Amino acid sequence: MGVNDDKLPVYAESVPGGGIITTQLNKIFTLTQAKSLWYLLFGTACCAIELMATGASRYDFDRLGMIFRASPRQADLMIVAGTITYKMAPVVKRLYDQMAEPRYVLAMGGCAIGGGPFYYDSYAVLRGIDKVIPVDVYVPGCPPRPEALLQGCLEVGKKLRTQKMEDWRVRNDG
């Protein structure tokens, strides 16, 4: 066979005639998903600049199969890059609800993780998006460098590979 079968979650069998592999649907599904994590652009502050830098040619998100989508309905991963205010929080929740399962959230930077520099003395800033939506991976930094964000996205991929289709979060909107 022409494939490097120790890298694939498959069991290749020599069948007369060839061209047949046996595997679990779950493994193929999560593998393909981890290699094409389309992410929702959610930049609200300076972290968005690093997110753009990561998406641009020098760091190149595309080589991980990550392409930005402007619509939550086409996105698998939501990268929340920036400060979320109380006014913005319902919008984050709404966009998360509009994403299709399986969906993942990456909290990028101090603000999205816990309020960051606005933790004290602020009347407007939400102290961490995990108060509103579930978060899978936290990437600390103010803002994190593109390498850190890439690492975070690889961690999302790793987590995704360990999940089973029956573990997908069930929508609870009725």
Place this chain on the structure above:
Amino acid sequence: MTKEELIAYIQENFSGKIELIENDMAEPYFLVPAGEIVAFSRFIHDDTKLLLHFLMNLSGVDTKEQFEVVYNICSYRHKHRIFFKTVLPYDKAQVDTVIGIWPAANWYEREAWELFGITFVGHPNLKRFLLPDDWDQGHPLRKDWVGRDVIPFPEV
């Protein structure tokens, strides 16, 4: 006009009603009584030697004794700027709107109203737009404001 010429010209036309605030800035800075705001604005906007058509900024200030509303105006035609402010008492924070002169004041005045509680009499749309829609905790930029969710910075 230079700063000195602006000061002389404006004081000549508005003598006794406004007061000059000495400063090191490149622009003249006047203190205008709250009752004179609209007349003064109309004058500097319409006067052919001033033509201050562009409201750059309008901001509220809380000094703990009083409120101030600061206006920053510039003229593209004559390439000069002036600043002026008015002082409002804490218990009666209201001033006439300048939307009739500079329409750009609309959102600035809404912002000052929302965050400081300064009422702009005659404003057509004094509604909330920066804070969350269900906000019920008053005016957060007032110095005596205490919020429900605010975590105070720890003493070190």
